[in-house]
Amino acid sequence: MKNKADVIIIGAGISGLVCALESLRQGKKVIILDAQSRERAGGLARVAFGGMALIDTPEQKSKGIRDSAEIAFNDWCSFAEFGLKDHWPKQWAKYYTENSISEIYEYVKSLGLKFLPAVNWVERGLYTPGNSLPRYHILWGASLRLVTQLIKQLAEYENNLLTYQFQCRATKLIKTADSIIGCCATNKQHQEVEYYAEAVVVASGGFTGNLDKVRQEWPEDWGEPQAGLLNGTHPSNDGKMHDCVEDIGGQTSNMHNMWNYAAGIPNPNADFENHGLSLIPPRSAIWIDNKGHRIGPEPLVSSFDTMHMCRQINRLQIPHSWQIMNRRIALKELAISGSEHNTAIRDRQFITMLKEVLLGNKKLVDKMLRESDHFIQADKLEDLVPKMNNLTPNSPVSFDALKNTLDRFDQVVSRKESLWNDDQLRRIMSIRKWGTDKLRACYPKPIQGGTPLIAIKLNLITRKCLGGIKTDLSCRVLNMAEQPIKGLYAIGEASGFGGGGTNGKRSLEGTFLSGCILTARQAARSI
Ligand SMILES: Cc1cc2nc3c(=O)[nH]c(=O)nc-3n(C[C@H](O)[C@H](O)[C@H](O)COP(=O)(O)OP(=O)(O)OC[C@H]3O[C@@H](n4cnc5c(N)ncnc54)[C@H](O)[C@@H]3O)c2cc1C
Secondary structure (H helix, E strand, C coil): CCCCEEEEECCEEEHHHHHHHHHHCCCCCEEECCCHHHHEHHHHHCCCEEEEECCCCHHHHHCCCCCHHHHHHHHHHHHCCCCCCHHHHHHCCCCCCHHHHHHHHHHCCCHEEEEEEEEEECCCCCEEECCCCCCEHHHHHEEHHHHHHHHHHHHEEECEEEEEEECCCCEEEEEEEEEEEEEEECCCCCCCCEEEEEEECCCCCCCCCCCCHHHCCEEEEEEEECCCEECCCCCCCCCHHHHHHCCCCCCEEEEEEEEEEEEEEECCCCCCCEEEEEEECCCCCCCCCCCEEECCCCCCCCCCHHHHHHHHHCCCCCCCCEEEEEEEHHHHHHCCCCCCCCCHHHHHHHHHHHHHHEEEEEEEEHHHHCCCCCEECCCCHHHHHHHHHHHCCCCCCCCCHHHHHHHHHHHHCCCCCEEEEEEHHHHHHHHCHHHHHCCCCCCCCCCCCCCEEEEEEEEEEEEEECCCCCHHHHHHHHCCCCEEEEEECCCHHHHHHCCCCCCCEEEEEEEECCHHHHHHHHHHCCC
C-alpha cells in the first residue's frame, strides 16, 4: 500500500532529515511529509547560521580550553534554572553534554563538514552563570551545507525506501485504543489523505512563527509582549502539531520558555507578514529606550544573557528601542543572524570572510543603510535625531536626553583607561581578552568622535521554542501520566530539543541545530 511505511516523519527540517536518514540506514521504509515545497526541505536550517555548542573538541583543545561534560553540564543547569518537573529536560541536558562529540561533532564530520578553527564565547552569563568557557563552534558552509549533504545522502533511497510528500500538511494523528498508527493530512491537491506506520515522528519545529501563539504563551512576568514583535522564523512553524499531540493525550511542557532576541528589524525583503531579521547587536553601541535614555541600570551588552536582555527590554513596555553607534563600530561589530547575511561562511569563501573580519563588513552595513528604513545615518546628532523621529513620530526621541546619554558615556571613555568606570566598558574589555571575540569588539572610543553616526530602531524578534512536546530519552511522547504513547515520537524543536525543554529558561546558545541532530538520531535508534 502506497501510504504505508515503517516510519512517518512529519516535517522535513534538519531533525526530520536526520531521523529519516538514520531510519533508512536501518532498512526501514520512510514517508516524510512537509507542508512546504521541496525547495524548502531542511526547514529553518536552510537559513540558520550553523553555530553549535560542543564540548571538549579538538578545536577547543588547540586553543588551550580544557572543557568537560561535567563543566558543561554545570553551566547548562545554571543557565537553564530547571524546575522540579524538569526530569526529562535535565536528562537530555546530561545526554547532550556527555555525548556531543560522538553524536553531533563526529556525525557532522562524517557528512563531510568542517568547523571553523575559531571557538566563540557566547552567553557567558550576567547574574546567572552561563558558559564558563568558549564552546560555540561555527559550521563552515553554515547549516545550509549540512542540509545539502543530508539531502544528497537521502536521494540514494528515493524511489526505493523513501517517499517525500511535499506541500502535504499533517492535520491529525490517528489513534487506536492504545497507540498511534498514522496521521491524516491535506495534500498538494487539497485532498484529505491518510498515512499509516508503526511509528509516527513529530518533527514539525516550534511555534514561534505563529505570533498569536507566542503572545498566548508569553511569560507572565515579562509584561505584555512588545507590540512590534517580529517573526524570526517562518509561518509554517505554527505549533499546530503541538495541538494535535495534545488532542490525543500527549503532553507539552515549558511552552512559555522561548529564545527570542532583542535586536530585530523588519526584513527589507520580507517573505511574509512581520518577517524580521535578527541583528547581532554591536556591543560598543549605546542601547537607549524610545525617548533617548540609556537602558539600565545595567547597560545592555550582548554575549552575556540574551534572555535577561529581552526580558529587561520587554518589561520597560516601550514600543521599540534604539542602538546608537558610529560607522567604525558598525563596520566591525554589526552582523545579522543566519546564512543569508553571512555569505562568506555559507559559500565557504575564506579570503572574503577574513577581509570582513579584519577590515569590517562594509558590504553588510551599506546594504542595510540602503535597504532598511530602520537604519538611519547622519554626520551630526542634530541631524540624526530628526531623522529618527521621522520614523517614529508618535514616540519621538528627546534630543537633550540622547545628547546627555552620549555625552556622559563619551566623557568617561575619553579619560585614560585606568579611569574608566562604566559597566559596558568593563564588559567590552573582558570580551576583548578572548582572541576570537576581540575581532568583533572595538577598542572603546567616544561614540560622537567617529562619524557618521548610525541609529538602528529595534524590536524584539521571536526565534526558538525552548519548550515543546514532552518526551523521554528515547524520544517517546509522554502522556499526562508520564507514560510513553505507543507509536508516537517527537524530535528537534517540536520536542523542545529533547524532553519538552532541555534548555530550561536559557540556552548556552548553539544548542538547537545540534539538539535536533541529537534527538533525531536517538529517535531513529529507539523506533
Ligand atoms: C535565522 C536563523 C538562524 C539560526 N541560527 C542557528 C544557529 O546558528 N545555531 C542553532 O543551533 N540554531 C539556529 N537556529 C535555530 C535552528 O535553525 C532551528 O531550531 C532548527 O533548524 C529547527 O529544526 P527542526 O527540524 O526541529 O524544525 P524546522 O526547521 O522548523 O522544520 C520543521 C518542518 O516541519 C514542517 N511542518 C510544520 N508543521 C507541519 C505539518 N503540520 N505538516 C507537515 N509539515 C509540517 C515545516 O514546514 C518545516 O519544514 C536558527 C534559526 C534561524 C531562523
